[in-house]
Amino acid sequence: MVDDAEGRTLDVMIYGATASGVTAAIAAARAGLRVAVVEAGPHVGGMVSGGLGWTDLGDHDVIGGLALEFYEQVGRHYGVETWGVLGPEPHVAERIFRDWLRDAGVGVVFNARLDYVQREGRSIQWITTEDGQNFMARVFIDASYEGDLLARAGVPYAVGRESVEQHGESWAGRQPIRPGQHNFSVPVSPFDEHGELLPFIHRRPMAPEGSEDQGVQAYGFRLCLTDRPENQTPFPRPEAYDPGEFELLRRYLAAAGPGLRADRLMSLSGRLPNGKCDANSIGPFSTNLLDGSSWEYPDADYRRRQEIRDHHLRYTQGLLYFLSNDPGVPEHIRTEMSRWGLCSDEFTDTGHWPHQLYVREARRMRGEYTLTQADLDEGREQYDSVGMGSYNIDIREVQRVWMWVPRSMNLAAETFNEGYLSVPVQSYQIPYRSLVPRYHECDNLIVSVCVSASHVAFASVRMEPQYMILGHAAGLAAVLAVRDDVAVQGVSIPRLQHELTAQRQILSQTQPAADRPGEAE
Template sequence: MSNKQNYSDFEADVVVVGGTAAGCSAAIAAARGGMTVIVLEPTPTLGGVTTNGVHCFDTGSLQALSGIAEEFVDLVLRHYKQVGLVDPMLASRSDVFWEFHVAERIWRELLANHPNITVITGAVPVDVVVDRKRLREVHWEPASDSFGNPPGEPTQPNRVRGKVFIDASYEGDVAAWAGAPFDIGREARSAEEPHAGVIYTATHERRVDDQGFLPSTILPGSTGAMDDNIMAFTYRLSLRYLKDGSAGRMQARPSSYDPGKYAWNSAALSADGVPTFGPDVIPTVNGKMILNRRYEGNDLLQGTREFILSHPRERTAIRQNFFDHVLGFLHFIQTEGGMPQLVLAEDEYVENDHLPYILYVREGRRFRGQVKMTEANVNPYLAGPGPRPPRQPDSIAIGDWAIESRRCNDEPSSATKTYEGSMFMRALRAPYQVPYGCLTPQGVDNLLVTTTISASHVAFCALRVEALWTETGTAAGIAAGLSIGSGCKVSEVPVSDIQEEMLQRKCKLTYFSDVETGHPDFVAIQKLALKGFVPDDERYRFLPDLAATWGDLVEAAVLCFDIPISVTGFHFEGINPGHRSFRYVESLYDLASRAGVMLFPNMRHPVIDVPADHLRPELRTRWLELQVDAPVSSAQGEAFLDLLLQSLGHSSGHPSDSRSGSPENAPAPAPMLTRGALASLLVGAARA
């Protein structure tokens, strides 16, 4: 990585706008594919909010992390092991926490490993050049301060040219200037989005509230009407509590300070003298914490929409208002709140007066892509029986976070005392997939987005986490390289090519709680899952080392080889139409029968007694047996596959055998075929 500061024109294969976690991941992914990359970042910092207030990836489980996110977490844990820090926050089973200066150093190290990446910090995009639906140039001006504000008056812009552009910013300016259509605001309630529009909930709390409303409840006043509102933003301050009781550096009172905006609850002290703050303060690592008060605290709603839709030159005053609000809250805590011991962490942002560089933009533009995600794609109960949302065959990323929104209106309900738009649907949390079409905005042929992706407001409430953005960034970087290599539009890159490359780079495209990237059958399991073989398991397990059954084999075979469903009769004893295996085993029967292959024993009888009523399907008359719950041996699986390939008109690669491949005539049942080995067997044969 080279870090350039002063030049006017530059060119690369891929231009990444925004040094966020998504932007860093996109740059790394493209560079690993042999592309030259330029990253434009308005501030001096890299990593986006992962180094400026968000102390973890916000994932419901570590198993949802893979690829570059997994590399990042491994480096975080390695750092703390090397420095000898023992902290209970590092032992979390659902996420890994970090200090912000540590996170920034790691992002810089990851980028520095690639000499074909050039990072330009202090570069504020101000304009673009578009020609015939292709983005040609991004114009930028040097930032006038450390917060990424451009000069007050226009200066001679610098130009960056590229073949493919990736907008990895939180605002989406470059994509908007390029002409990509977008949405901002909230859709109305609908059948596929029951939590859309104006809504009051009791979902942040885990107990019955003061008015008797149960947790996870939609409250009166929820009209579901659409509007232009988005959720509150904030600056997330990194703090430390001085245990010795001494007052630290007091935060100066901003000129716009109004104590009526804030509230602070006195905290009880634990046995070791540290306050127990509750949800208003989140503990992180090494004795640090961040402010997280949703109401009458650090969040601010005023100016959110204006900030997103304004030109960067017009954001300076709006940004300052957000800063004044959060610094006013810290001043309030130290004075009226009676806690002068809560101070800015002394070793964070040491060159910026210990203040974060980046505003936490929780929701910006949402660009209309080839595909749009809605609540039905992240809620497991709307478009299917659960426990997962609907499968996405074009998946390029997975996430594991609940639908979570901060307030979208400032006035609480007079009836329920709750803030409109605020919700945290823990009960609906389920691992979801993101299809590639969400990353390809309409109307621009060489542009990808990673953070302002195509989604409704409610869907975005689950998507808006850095864990996911590292994956969408990775996918965008890979897609950019493939687009350049083939000379096609980014929307025309075969998704299967992106998926293949992502799997080779150890990225998960379907969530399983028990299949890590180091498993020997990882790639095959992921490919089989993309075809639709996902076991029903409330804990999202694949059980890769469990013995595969004949039911597993017939279902996986039909899905893996894209065999059309075909049911002509009821041929198997004990496998009725309601059975999960019914359509798959009958489809294989029809396929083999057409091909004249004895895939199952007794497919041809010397004498068949016709049912009494030949005009109706007679469920009591069956001629074949298949114990779908019985385990399959490796030899049985290979024999069955040989005959299946013959049925498909392919060479099996093994000596021809007229025997059926199912249990009655198959070789001795040892050793057993595991589910993981089954995936590798079928996927390997399909690829050949």
């Protein structure tokens, strides 16, 4: 699916074939523009086709536009009503996205990592990929999880957690150590017999509570597993497997006792069609890797990112093999874990392991407007709303640490996870200003994933249906910028909103019934 776009001037060039990048491309192409997508890897759909089958919906009544169209197609594929399944199988999601792109005449250039961005004044002129291809366009959209295009274009961005004071956010900064299902419920020592920290514990000292740091949410792989033997590939023993790396987990299992179930170590409840499961992180020791390696990822070069990805994959492979086979794991947990395996019909080009690392958070643009906790808490009215969000402020663990704890008149070193937070929010409007840089910093770039938001607000925005909503908005905004020959900051908001609502996007909860979604033709 390679386009002939190299070397010619496009109307819109999208970097990143995530679900957000796909909806941006479809919106612009259906309007008649010349569009191409440049993708660093070999797949389309990002996490939606990369293991995140269980759809993080929030309020599905505010999911409209192309996001809704996608889930309608999912329903039709399985012969059920929209939202009749929790989400598509990964290969089904990718097939839908590829069909969309083909039918819209959008070419995708695969395995083309961004190398260089040429600017002239406020505008991006062209981009060059590592293999020497050049792509010129009038408007560029960054739909990557990492924000590489915005960064190479010189647009300011943030990485990590802001302090409580920066935006007046009560949930900002380094968090207190909270009890709960994502933390250790029993004391577990972090040190080996030589006084060295065990693997998978962050070695950096914690910042003071409420202060800023470089912490981002933990990464991991969302696994597509099955308990149907006829479609099952057993968890293989990884190369260079070292069960000693999981000593911390072994200690936790021993301390927790026989009442600990397998579903407290890995969430296996996200059932998908055809006997499959989206295995998510749960419990204090899970598929999320909490050693701080995700902190380095956003600004790392491609070589280092690949090393971090490989580190996460080896960890995940070792974890599954350990839980299924190690004699230090209680028999009832080994038995339950051995009931599951990788899906033989998924991820067939990567040994049935997901091709997409779950980059929950990387760079966040500093744009015309920064969405913050107050926007979510108060449901602030945004005059330039281009879509709505509704999912919890969902911050997965940021790091695993150790602390001295008083026990029986003595101090004991114990292990804790820090950063997890889940706070319900009301449905809120997402302003167009959070998708564009400040005018003097770049006038032809729109960002649909690494949007301008605080760490706290981004934790709600980051869900895939909302990324698709923002991709749709970015694509139509690019159409108006090209047709009117204006900067992306100069796009007519009333016209953009009119086009979006005509395509069933939900911009407010008070939207007239006539402008609310019906079934797509």
